[in-house]
Amino acid sequence: MKPIKAGLLGLGTVGAGTYHVLQRNQEEIRRRAGRGIEVAMVAVRNLERAKRIVGSEVEVVADPFAVVNNPDIDIVVELIGGYDLTRELVLQAIANGKHVVTANKALLALHGNEIFEAAQAKGVMVAFEAAVAGGIPIIKALREGLSANRIESVAGIINGTTNFILSEMRDKGLDFNTVLKQAQELGYAEADPTFDIEGVDAAHKLTIMSAIAFGIPVQFGSAHIEGISQLQAVDLRYAEQLGYRIKLLGITRRTTVDGKEGIELRVHPTLVPGARLIANVEGAMNAVLVQADAVGATLYYGKGAGAEPTASAVIADLIDVTRLATADPYSRVPHLAFQPTELADVPILPMEEIRTSYYLRVTVQDQLGVMADLTRILADAGISIDAVLQKEPGEKARTDIVIITHQTREKYVNAAIAKIESLATTVGKVVRIRLESLG
Amino acid sequence: MKPIKAGLLGLGTVGAGTYHVLQRNQEEIRRRAGRGIEVAMVAVRNLERAKRIVGSEVEVVADPFAVVNNPDIDIVVELIGGYDLTRELVLQAIANGKHVVTANKALLALHGNEIFEAAQAKGVMVAFEAAVAGGIPIIKALREGLSANRIESVAGIINGTTNFILSEMRDKGLDFNTVLKQAQELGYAEADPTFDIEGVDAAHKLTIMSAIAFGIPVQFGSAHIEGISQLQAVDLRYAEQLGYRIKLLGITRRTTVDGKEGIELRVHPTLVPGARLIANVEGAMNAVLVQADAVGATLYYGKGAGAEPTASAVIADLIDVTRLATADPYSRVPHLAFQPTELADVPILPMEEIRTSYYLRVTVQDQLGVMADLTRILADAGISIDAVLQKEPGEKARTDIVIITHQTREKYVNAAIAKIESLATTVGKVVRIRLESLG
Known part of the structure; x- marks a missing residue:
């Protein structure tokens, strides 16, 4: 079977890594995928540097649209980064009926809905394992x-x-x-x-x-x-x-x-x-x-990053796309895991509504009754305490009181913090860090 | 699209878990897979118990071959265990052109080559995520x-x-x-x-x-x-x-x-x-x-085990098989990752040839020169020492000497152990545990 032809947009750290791993492991990859994967074209700003990396067998061009519009390219690999030009390039590749592999998390986090919809309509795949946690196949x-x-x-x-x-x-x-x-x-x-x-x-x-x-x-x-x-x-x-x-x-x-x-x-x-x-x-x-x-x-x-770990994910996607390209589009793995007609309309919660535990550090003037005031404010807010760490007073008789709370809602904690900060014995702001038991 | 029909062989811990998860998450699974997955038939020894689990909508039979030979079943899920009857059942299912999902590591470790070859010849898939490390998609x-x-x-x-x-x-x-x-x-x-x-x-x-x-x-x-x-x-x-x-x-x-x-x-x-x-x-x-x-x-x-973690892997396989069933067989993920014509002929090494590090515990009569004797034997065998732990003598003036070696070959260690055990000061056998830095 003839090799799949990939066109790379960008030949920076990840692009060069992808090229090198594809070269080095071409035999291993062909034995797995059943066909070779060949970088047929590269679009970069610095043509000379690129030619030093890919040699004379790969066509190197300055215009990324020349890759995207090249009818010989099966899969476009977007490794430029940023989300203006790349959005255009990816949408154009899709419009041309090409599959896309990208490591661009910003692009997908911002324009993913538009891109996946376009891909779905055109029956092509946009694969993005490299966009999250580098080489980990998450x-x-x-x-x-x-x-x-x-x-x-x-x-x-x-x-x-x-x-x-x-x-x-x-x-x-x-x-x-x-x-x-x-x-x-x-x-x-x-x-x-x-x-x-x-x-x-x-x-x-x-x-x-x-x-x-x-x-x-x-x-x-x-x-x-x-x-x-x-x-x-x-x-x-x-x-x-x-x-x-x-x-x-x-x-x-x-x-x-x-x-x-x-x-x-x-x-x-x-x-x-x-x-x-x-x-x-x-x-x-x-x-x-x-x-x-x-x-x-x-x-x-x-x-989660680096040339070859990210390349590992890019190439795994290339192999996956090569495999699933022959499946009927409806049976392929959907971009967002669920069929596009089956996405749910569940709202993202405002932070005030989150339930979690908290680490609170209060710097206080070390006076009688300070701890009583703090714990009273928390109790009144319905926030129960899991642990307390109180340090010996240091300079100027100031000391840190650290409180770990049980689970509560963020808005209750915010209200309690405002009250604590208004106490005469509280020095400066309360430090608030969230805590997850992950149990 | 009409649901895929699965036939379960066995309804023990994993079988019942698979049935329950498929029921509980049917909506989630359908939203992902694009079609439902339905348990249409179950073969078990204890019919009454099975009927209590799956109710009256699922056909329950005693003969597993009735499932394997049922033309309405798309995928056979083998959860019986053991490798004699199951080998026959899986090969029969394959011969009947059915895809197979199995959690049976013993079967695949012993008869995998035969089973994968038969599946390849028939153009069907044998999926086995659940056979290794339960719910981890390894x-x-x-x-x-x-x-x-x-x-x-x-x-x-x-x-x-x-x-x-x-x-x-x-x-x-x-x-x-x-x-x-x-x-x-x-x-x-x-x-x-x-x-x-x-x-x-x-x-x-x-x-x-x-x-x-x-x-x-x-x-x-x-x-x-x-x-x-x-x-x-x-x-x-x-x-x-x-x-x-x-x-x-x-x-x-x-x-x-x-x-x-x-x-x-x-x-x-x-x-x-x-x-x-x-x-x-x-x-x-x-x-x-x-x-x-x-x-x-x-x-x-x-x-790595348990009803629902294993069911998680079984069902993921069911979804994968459902998806890849429409891909041309050559493009599917090969059973052993590499195309069947591309398997390598690299020998498994005899244990004597392994290179690793070792933990050695020698119980000795605490006499002058014991440590010198041990370290001399190791040095003569070309084995260098990374760490030593010597305990105070206990009862009968015996003590333990623990030695961590650098990497060496197992056969050199075996020879050194034989020499150490032949020393008059050595009590009993040397305890030898391998050590991997996994760095």
């Missing part, structure tokens, strides 16, 4: 491996940069800015790290997983997003003393509020019990924990 | 998720009973027989636990993963199998003191010995560094660690 697991289940929640460490920073902060007791600078020097963080450290990248990925897990459209605009740039080393230390680790988690969960179904979709620093496997995922690694009704908890761990 | 990950990779090794905790026993022995400092009895009372171990505790069940599963990872025929007969029944609590303790945990691992790895390619296929108790995620997989949970060239290390964790 899209496949959620969409196919767990297809018997009613999925209840997905919680993931899905941004390697922030997990690296948090691991270093904890390990070495350093503050955020110091570790960020080191991470940039080591290449674990970009020159402009905003998307990573502010949780936007994680929210893109979470949005995609949420849609697949629950059969809902992608709704990035409704995600609650908090990053790690405000985290202080002292809170990592207190968390540790209380038996927890702080991780930047993307969490999406089915829930019921006041009798109505809703879906949580949130990225924020989270305390996790230290004994959980996911709490022990260190450095730039990713892990996704899925809770589902039949199978229970399953966890998927691996490298 | 077959799908190895076969599809990592299809871009040259897989280097697979190491798994793939038997929940033994992992439960080892966790309890370590936690509570109890000996094997005490914990086994408790495990039997709790339902974690069978009345006849031989297949589990002697590593046979793990070897069945490992054999299947090895074939898929490396594109070789199933070769259960060549697996090296050691269970945990000889493990002593003292070795779990020493391992812990040295920073390791002891797990029953199934390990399969590509390697090169004297310039020739070979494959390791072995199940045995193994020391693993305590910091590894897989070392922290406790109780009856399963986990599989895969090392592959592009993606690096990935790990898959979840419940």
